[in-house]
Amino acid sequence: xxxxxxxxxxxxxxxxxxxxxxxxxxxxxxxxxxxxxxxxxxxxxxxxxxxxxxxxxxxxxxxxxxxxxxxxxxxxxxxxxxxxxxxxxxxxxxxxxxxxxxxxxxxxxxxxxxxxxxxxxxxxxxxxxxxxxxxxxxxxxxxxxxxxxxxxxxxxxxxxxxxxxxxxxxxxxxxxxxxxxxxxxxxxxxxxxxxxxxxxxxxxxxxxxxxxxxxxxxxxxxxxxxxxxxxxxxxxxxxxxxxxxxxxxxxxxxxxxxxxxxxxxxxxxxxxxxxxxxxxxxxxxxxxxxxxxxxxxxxxxxxxxxxxxxxxxxxxxxxxxxxxxxxxxxxxxxxxxxxxxxxxxxxxxxxxxxxxxxxxxxxxxxxxxxxxxxxxxxxxxxxxxxxxxxxxxxxxxxxxxxxxxxxxxxxxxxxxxxxxxxxxxxxxxxxxxxxxxxxxxxxxxxxxxxxxxxxxxxxxxxxxxxxxxxxxxxxxxxxxxxxxxxxxxxxxxxxxxxxxxxxxxxxxxxxxxxxxxxxxxxxxxxxxxxxxxxxxxxxxxxxxxxxxxxxxxxxxxxxxxxxxxxxxxxxxxxxxxxxxxxxxxxxxxxxxxxxxxxxxxxxxxxxxxxxxxxxxxxxxxxxxxxxxxxxxxxxxxxxxxxxxxxxxxxxxxxxxxxxxxxxxxxxxxxxxxxxxxxxxxxxxxxxxxxxxxxxxxxxxxxxxxxxxxxxxxxxxxxxxxxxxxxxxxxxxxxxxxxxxxxxx
Amino acid sequence: xxxxxxxxxxxxxxxxxxxxxxxxxxxxxxxxxxxxxxxxxxxxxxxxxxxxxxxxxxxxxxxxxxxxxxxxxxxxxxxxxxxxxxxxxxxxxxxxxxxxxxxxxxxxxxxxxxxxxxxxxxxxxxxxxxxxxxxxxxxxxxxxxxxxxxxxxxxxxxxxxxxxxxxxxxxxxxxxxxxxxxxxxxxxxxxxxxxxxxxxxxxxxxxxxxxxxxxxxxxxx
Numbered sequence: 017x018x019x020x021x022x023x024x025x026x027x028x029x030x031x032x033x034x035x036x037x038x039x040x041x042x043x044x045x046x047x048x049x050x051x052x053x054x055x056x057x058x059x060x061x062x063x064x065x066x067x068x069x070x071x072x073x074x075x076x077x078x079x080x081x082x083x084x085x086x087x088x089x090x091x092x093x094x095x096x097x098x099x100x101x102x103x104x105x106x107x108x109x110x111x112x113x114x115x116x117x118x119x120x121x122x123x124x125x126x127x128x129x130x131x132x133x134x135x136x137x138x139x140x141x142x143x144x145x146x147x148x149x150x151x152x153x154x155x156x157x158x159x160x161x162x163x164x165x166x167x168x169x170x171x172x173x174x175x176x177x178x179x180x181x182x183x184x185x186x187x188x189x190x191x192x193x194x195x196x197x198x199x200x201x202x203x204x205x206x207x208x209x210x211x212x213x214x215x216x217x218x219x220x221x222x223x224x225x226x227x228x229x230x231x232x233x234x235x236x237x238x239x240x241x242x243x244x245x246x247x248x249x250x251x252x253x254x255x256x257x258x259x260x261x262x263x264x265x266x267x268x269x270x271x272x273x274x275x276x277x278x279x280x281x282x283x284x285x286x287x288x289x290x291x292x293x294x295x296x297x298x299x300x301x302x303x304x305x306x307x308x309x310x311x312x313x314x315x316x317x318x319x320x321x322x323x324x325x326x327x328x329x330x331x332x333x334x335x336x337x338x339x340x341x342x343x344x345x346x347x348x349x350x351x352x353x354x355x356x357x358x359x360x361x362x363x364x365x366x367x368x369x370x371x372x373x374x375x376x377x378x379x380x381x382x383x384x385x386x387x388x389x390x391x392x393x394x395x396x397x398x399x400x401x402x403x404x405x406x407x408x409x410x411x412x413x414x415x416x417x418x419x420x421x422x423x424x425x426x427x428x429x430x431x432x433x434x435x436x437x438x439x440x441x442x443x444x445x446x447x448x449x450x451x452x453x454x455x456x457x458x459x460x461x462x463x464x465x466x467x468x469x470x471x472x473x474x475x476x477x478x479x480x481x482x483x484x485x486x487x488x489x490x491x492x493x494x495x496x497x498x499x500x501x502x503x504x505x506x507x508x509x510x511x512x513x514x515x516x517x518x519x520x521x522x523x524x525x526x527x528x529x530x531x532x533x534x535x536x537x538x539x540x541x542x543x544x545x546x547x548x549x550x551x552x553x554x555x556x557x558x559x560x561x562x563x564x565x566x567x568x569x570x571x572x573x574x575x576x577x578x579x580x581x582x583x584x585x586x587x588x589x590x591x592x593x594x595x596x597x598x599x600x601x602x603x604x605x606x607x608x609x610x611x612x613x614x615x616x617x618x619x620x621x622x623x624x625x626x627x628x629x630x631x632x633x634x635x636x637x638x639x640x641x642x643x644x645x646x647x648x649x650x651x652x653x654x655x656x657x658x659x660x661x662x663x664x665x666x667x668x669x670x671x672x673x674x675x676x677x678x679x680x681x682x683x684x685x686x687x688x689x690x691x692x693x694x695x696x697x698x699x700x701x702x703x704x705x706x707x708x709x710x711x712x713x714x715x716x717x718x719x720x721x722x723x724x725x726x727x728x729x730x731x732x733x734x735x736x737x738x739x740x741x742x743x744x745x746x747x748x749x750x751x752x753x754x755x756x757x758x759x760x
Numbered sequence: 761x762x763x764x765x766x767x768x769x770x771x772x773x774x775x776x777x778x779x780x781x782x783x784x785x786x787x788x789x790x791x792x793x794x795x796x797x798x799x800x801x802x803x804x805x806x807x808x809x810x811x812x813x814x815x816x817x818x819x820x821x822x823x824x825x826x827x828x829x830x831x832x833x834x835x836x837x838x839x840x841x842x843x844x845x846x847x848x849x850x851x852x853x854x855x856x857x858x859x860x861x862x863x864x865x866x867x868x869x870x871x872x873x874x875x876x877x878x879x880x881x882x883x884x885x886x887x888x889x890x891x892x893x894x895x896x897x898x899x900x901x902x903x904x905x906x907x908x909x910x911x912x913x914x915x916x917x918x919x920x921x922x923x924x925x926x927x928x929x930x931x932x933x934x935x936x937x938x939x940x941x942x943x944x945x946x947x948x949x950x951x952x953x954x955x956x957x958x959x960x961x962x963x964x965x966x967x968x969x970x971x972x973x974x975x976x977x978x979x980x981x
Contacts, residue, residue: 182869189811189870189872189903192772192810192811274814275811276769276770276811276813276814276815276816277814279770279772279811367769368769450871450873451869451871451872453872455872455899455901455955456773456776456809456901457775457776458779458780458960458964460964461963461965463965472963587963
């Protein structure tokens with residue numbers, strides 16, 4: 017390194033390590049550190065770092081671990097509510113659901129590795145998020161995933177879909193946690209950067225939650241799980257850069273997962289957690305042993321001494337640099353109560369997992385590693401965390417698009433419906449979720465394919481609803497509206513089954529934050545999310561940011577994926593989208609203007625992506641949602657679907673398909689009415705006996721409702737159109753994805 | 761009636777079947793660790809679903825050689841009822857308690873969905889609460905569920921009424937002769953791919969699997 021020389025004078029005392037290159041400007045750049053950042057390192061250390069230390073700084077200060085571009089904005093998100101036990105900052109968010117139980121959940125991205133190696137990338141994404149949740153004392157009870165792929169026509173898409181779906185299933189199925197739902201979207205903007213966002217929901221006792229702050233000077237630091245290998249070195253740094261032509265060469269930075277070991281690790285950790293042996297625990301995720309040690313030490317305000325020779329290693333001859341930066345999977349670090357080593361060792365040996373005391377908590381405030389009796393790194397903990405860069409990146413507000421003019425319907429509405437149901441955006445995802453075990457644990461109440469999945473809270477009559485959502489094309493057109501819409505739609509999905517929405521996790525996927533227009537998308541989405549979280553009492557309790565989703569300067573659509581949870585207090589009363597009876601009256605709830613800007617109708621039938629995103633009226637959202645939820649929990653309505661992609665006619669068709677019952681619909685002959693994507697709307701099927709009450713209550717609560725049809729028969733009809741049989745609709749809806757994947 | 765569920769490393773339906781059984785029995789169901797070589801007296805031994813030993817080598821192959829299996833084989837020879845579900849079925853074929861083998865699904869993909877299965881022999885301790893020919897809806901969730909046996913083995917099974925369940929025009933995995941579950945010759949051991957414990961209470965969306973557990977209680981209690 018030519019310019020900064022501040023630390024050079026102190027270099028002499030350092031033991032010369034074998035085969036270590038000098039820290040040149042090129043070596044610093046290869047570690048993804050800027051000159052300014054390197055200068056800060058020299059100041060922190062008061063000398064030049066050795067290679068291991070440089071590696072430690074580089075991963076800790078990577079975008080992936082430090083959130084340096086996003087931190088300043090993440091702080092503005094609402095994170096509190098009376099039911100929030102732990103918000104962002106720990107491994108996952110914790111929410112009190114009553115009766116002594118807590119739900120622990122988070123969503124995380126594994127985008128970059130999944131593009132390079134789809135099976136392992138997706139599999140280890142699932143493994144990582146599971147660990148974040150059981151680290152805190154929860155048994156994982158449900159997995160979700162939000163997947164975004166490039167255009168179906170792109171030559172890589174099929175291979176990526178096949179690999180990612182097999183990887184998600186391969187891991188989740190083996191560990192025995194049901195994958196109960198998610199999203200799959202296609203858009204050319206993801207051709208070079210797919211998104212794999214995985215979410216885990218776990219259940220714990222409120223008085224048995226585990227945190228990561230190390231404590232107790234002299235307490236043993238223990239390593240459990242798999243051995244450390246050379247895989248995944250610099251995964252966090254790789255995930256903090258754009259892709260280029262050399263992306264394929266990054267394959268060695270992708271980790272390899274072993275779900276069998278993860279299953280054993282879950283059981284062993286939960287068994288140990290039932291004792292009082294654990295003081296603090298942290299999984300080894302991105303940046304492996306480095307990040308877990310540093311975070312535990314920093315949160316506890318203590319130092320940590322590690323003996324690198326004690327770390328279980330898969331291969332011989334690994335350097336300290338490799339051990340500290342490996343992202344080998346299925347590993348955990350914990351601080352134990354003194355004397356608890358034997359209890360813990362016994363449990364881990366029973367489950368055939370590695371167990372090693374690798375260090376102790378110190379009062380030095382320093383993170384010190386020794387190998388062969390010599391100090392091989394020595395870094396003060398606080399500055400390693402606190403001095404990490406934080407950028408207020410310049411941003412420009414996304415220009416508001418012009419409103420969409422008048423649209424001439426390109427075809428008859430029923431033909432449009434069939435075309436949409438048989439297209440990539442709205443076709444059935446059955447091909448995907450039948451590859452996921454969604455019924456293991458025997459508590460799945462509502463399977464994938466509905467608005468929200470429902471799992472029973474084991475051993476009770478209460479349920480947990482889980483949903484993920486985001487509409488990236490809205491976020492691109494108008495980031496603020498799109499951010500608000502993503503939060504509102506998850507809230508709506510949970511409401512549509514009758515659940516009381518409690519909190520969300522976010523997975524913020526964007527392009528290169530060093531570009532002001534990308535940063536503008538990020539800021540806009542955050543602002544929209546903030547407004548919606550506030551209005552709906554729906555705080556963010558955990559999350560993850562994935563930036564640099566770009567290839568050759570082509571960014572993905574801004575994609576703030578939201579995952580939310582809600583509670584059902586009585587599993588005797590919930591709704592799903594299936595029609596259940598003949599002669600129910602179909603009521604459209606919420607105000608319909610016929611907004612076609614940025615709609616699926618526009619995109620798929622007219623090949624246009626213009627116009628404004630639909631606005632979210634947050635007070636109407638709340639009013640309509642509360643109205644719906646009350647009808648469900650009081651037992652008046654058991655068949656409900658929220659309106660989203662494709663609008664009213666698509667939603668009606670989905671309800672008919674799910675219930676196997678036909679529908680006769682009537683209304684204006686206007687594409688905007690049937691396919692518009694106005695927000696805050698639901699479609700409910702009301703038994704005639706309840707109709708009076710529902711209409712009266714709607715009037716009292718000032719909720720817009722209108723009758724649009726009646727259930728019955730075996731076909732869907734619209735005004736005077738020729739009926740389409742449910743069987744034919746089903747053929748349209750179910751054929752696209754299996755057909756597409758069969759052409760591999 | 762006393763029942764126990766064996767836990768192998770990687771079993772993941774052990775709790776599910778324990779809960780379903782204990783609801784039907786109205787009492788506790790013991791868990792037995794695979795590493796134990798002794799087992800208390802019991803009327804029914806259940807080998808649960810999951811990915812024991814990660815399905816490494818071949819699904820069920822390593823578990824079939826667990827210490828507890830020696831005892832289970834001995835008990836099965838004495839006529840104690842043994843039920844293997846999904847991975848448990850794979851273990852039973854690997855252990856030689858049931859004939860044939862389970863190969864990767866014909867579609868080479870994991871498949872999780874409700875399937876229609878037909879009761880082919882209702883005169884056994886496992887199936888006495890069903891009607892002969894009754895069609896049930898029970899979920900499957902497996903990657904290696906394609907049943908295979910040599911022609912002479914299959915013939916012997918057919919003549920010996922050893923075919924317990926067949927997929928009813930709904931074969932999810934390419935199983936030979938649509939076989940979903942089989943008995944040993946004495947009808948004291950049953951292996952099946954569908955998961956009766958996942959269709960055992962109303963919130964599962966169906967209770968067709970419960971009859972299998974009720975049959976066992978009726979026969980063994």
